[in-house]
Amino acid sequence: MTKDERYQDASLPLPPGVEESLCRCGGIAGLVEQLPDDTIFEQDCGLYRVLADPLRLKILAMLAVQPLCVCVIKTVLDIADSKLSYHLSVLKKAGLIAGDQQGNWIIYSLTELGSEWVSGHGK
Amino acid sequence: MTKDERYQDASLPLPPGVEESLCRCGGIAGLVEQLPDDTIFEQDCGLYRVLADPLRLKILAMLAVQPLCVCVIKTVLDIADSKLSYHLSVLKKAGLIAGDQQGNWIIYSLTELGSEWVSGHGK
DNA sequence: GCCGTGTTTCAAAATAATATGAAATGTAAA
DNA sequence: TTTACATTTCATATTATTTTGAAACACGGC
Structure with missing residues (x-):
């Protein structure tokens, strides 16, 4: 298992703490998946x-x-x-x-x- | 008791429904009293x-x-x-x-x- | 129909927020 | 101390929002 296989975002050098927890939630891709769609942010900010x-x-x-x-x-x-x-x-x-x-x-x-x-x- | 004594805001002609309920809450002065200070609005809108x-x-x-x-x-x-x-x-x-x-x-x-x-x- | 009154609409001016790219800052490692 | 890198700062350009005053609209009474 190479470093590239373990860390989806090996291309981006990261501080140790962030790399670890980010890896645990599926890397950047996993993080993005947890976010609402962009249209939701547009909508909400309209009210604000x-x-x-x-x-x-x-x-x-x-x-x-x-x-x-x-x-x-x-x-x-x-x-x-x-x-x-x-x-x-x-x-x-x-x-x-x-x-x-x-x-x-x-x-x-x-x-x-x-x-x-x-x-x-x-x- | 004159109209001016009953209604604090007799100077401002109002639709009947509004005049009545406004009178019940102390006229315009009474309404204003119920509002937070302007600085509160400034503060809140800062966050928004x-x-x-x-x-x-x-x-x-x-x-x-x-x-x-x-x-x-x-x-x-x-x-x-x-x-x-x-x-x-x-x-x-x-x-x-x-x-x-x-x-x-x-x-x-x-x-x-x-x-x-x-x-x-x-x- | 024509007024008077309450409210809205419009275009232009004024103001505020955001975007941009170059330069600066701070940090760690060689 | 030089270098490379992550991030911020600054001045300026762009864009969005708000203000302003004149004109328009809508309604009820004469």
Whole structure:
């Protein structure tokens, strides 16, 4: 048994500790097999990108208290209409909130996904 | 008792449903009181920003299998050294991973925070 | 129909994050 | 001390996200 047969990744010089445990899990190939498909990472990071903004987190927190129309959210955040509308659209596209037109107003509330996330987060 | 006394936010015309429930929780002022401080949102969104990248999520998944040196991660991800180094630094700065120099190599592993996050995520 | 109000859309400008490649750092071994 | 190797740093280019303000849209009341 040559070194090349024992270690799938003999081409890559490694520190002893890593080489050993890596070998035990099937080398680099074995490691890769344990990973989810790349599309999963893309998908997951999509949600994180949506959450990666303080205004959006605050909007979610507000809607966790109760459904609100845009004008109330705007009053609390004190930002321009179009800016708020942009962030609402990001949250909506991600399926975290939904808007319900009621006369002149649009009342936003958390979707099921949205409330799952909020509660699963300890806020 | 005038309308202005009953409703703190009488200045802002609201749809009936929202006005009612908002009034019950102390108006806009009451709503704001229930929200965490802005610094909390800033802080939380910092973590989400770090997680908002597929490469970084994949690196975390790899390190969840076992500690690895940069060259192994690089082989799996197949990206340029400096690019990998950049993403490692982002993860390190966020306290999700830590590097341990061992001879010529640096072996990265999940920190406690890092493994908490990975396991609390069902991956 | 025409207003007034609440909200969204659009294109452009401003800002932030990421990618790239060359040069630098640090380490071990000769 | 020179060399080879693993990794990082730096400056710059590229790309993605956010902001801004004007215009458009949708709804209800006159």
